[in-house]
Amino acid sequence: MPFNPFNEAPERSEKLFYDFKALYPESYLKDCADPFTKARVILMNGTEYEAVWFSHQFSRHCKNNDLRRELEFVRRSEQHQQKKIACLKPKDETVLETTIAYEQLAVELTAILAQREPDKHVKAALDFALLEDFDHLYRYADLLDMEHGIKAEKLVGGYTEITPGRPTIAHPRHPYDEIRKPVNFKKCAPITKLNVAIITAAEQQTMNYYMNQCAFYESDLGRRLYQEIALVEEQHVTQYGSLMDVGEGWLECWLNHEYTECYLYYSCWQDEKDKRIKKMWEQCLLMEITHLHIAAEALKRYGKKEWQQVIPDGNFPELLLFSPQPEYVRKVLANTVENTALREGYIDVNRLGADADFFAYQGVVISNDKLVPSHQVIRAHIDRAGSDYRAEKKPNPIPSLQSRVDDNVNLGRKRSK
Secondary structure, X not given: OOOOHHHXXXXXXXXXXXXXXXXXXOOOOOOOOOHHHHHHHHHHHHHHHHHHHHHHHHHHOOOOHHHHHHHHHHXXXXXXHHHHHHOOOOOOOOHHHHHHHHHHHHHHHHHHHHHHOOOXXXXXXXXXXXXXXXXXXXXXHHHHHHHHOOOHHHHOOOOOOEOOOOOHHHOOOOHHHHOOOOOOOOOOOHHHHHHHHHHHHHHHHHHHHHHHHHHHOOOHHHHHHHHHHHHHHHHHHHHHHOOOOOOOOHHHHHHHHHHHHHHHHHHHHHHOOOHHHHHHXXXXXXXXXXXXXXXXXXXXXXXXXXXXXXXXOOXXXXXXXXXXXXXXXXXXXXXXXXXXXXXXXXXXXXHOOOOOHHHHHHHHHOOOHHHOHHHHHHHHHHHHHOOOOOEOOXXXXXXXXXXXXXXXXXXXXXXXX
């Protein structure tokens, strides 16, 4: 039966906050929790982060103090949710182990969203960044094996392959090439609006995590790797954020944020196998339904619009359910590994003119191939172990990425044809 959060009764206001005992949950066991449980925790932590910071920006651009009080009321409740979800991560899970979970989420989430996305422009954006997050997983996994002797294949549960994607050295692009064409949320499919909101929040969370954690990592090589990949995540957040509808008002955006959160908590609740965490997703869903009703009432009072003018059909579309996507990732890798971005679209690097901004920017940022951290990690692993670290079900679909002793620094970056 379809689920429509607008048809559900809101909770009483006192149920929107936790006391300090309830705010600090029992963490999952890092060696026992399903990788997709960890992925949901990261996803919902990032979703709450996005909700909080959107609300702050709205408040800073709002002159009505009554509306700002309502924003702060909901924002405080969102903060309670975020703090509780964040502490599901156990104390003994290291920064790098958590990073593997971040990149697994990025790969699996992006692949799932891409396959259900009806808008060709949005799907192309998802497929493009997918190969870069896939390569990031490989680079971090090699660092984890080299410095801590931990095999990332155990952390990802065998769901996600660990093998090179589009080499990270090819990811730095001119800033002008990261902006995409905005989607019209009033005309697009409901699933498209959700996909754009979900992936923007998820990638933003990854960017923020790397921005903050790079200075805390214990080795210089690791610190530099986090720096490098944090810059790529900035590009991804810019790309996805530029897909958002620029014509929506603040109140409409608020309603869409709360609806997206309801959708995600409902999906997590339906998908979760851990009974204790499943119950938490249900509790958060009930809280978000209340937030949604508050936003809908604010839209009506201050914006003179009914919620149906923003979200015509409140019934949830296809739910976000996690499952391994190795064959889809391999397909995208085989077909688009040499793509780069060019203004609002994508192009095979072999078709770029010699004067393209991509090559000029690469020349500035990458003055020496041997000084790029993501590739220093692989060379260091090869020097110490005799080969790189991978967890493949079969050989990489790209012949030039199949070597275990030769790290490719030209693919997708230099013209080969």
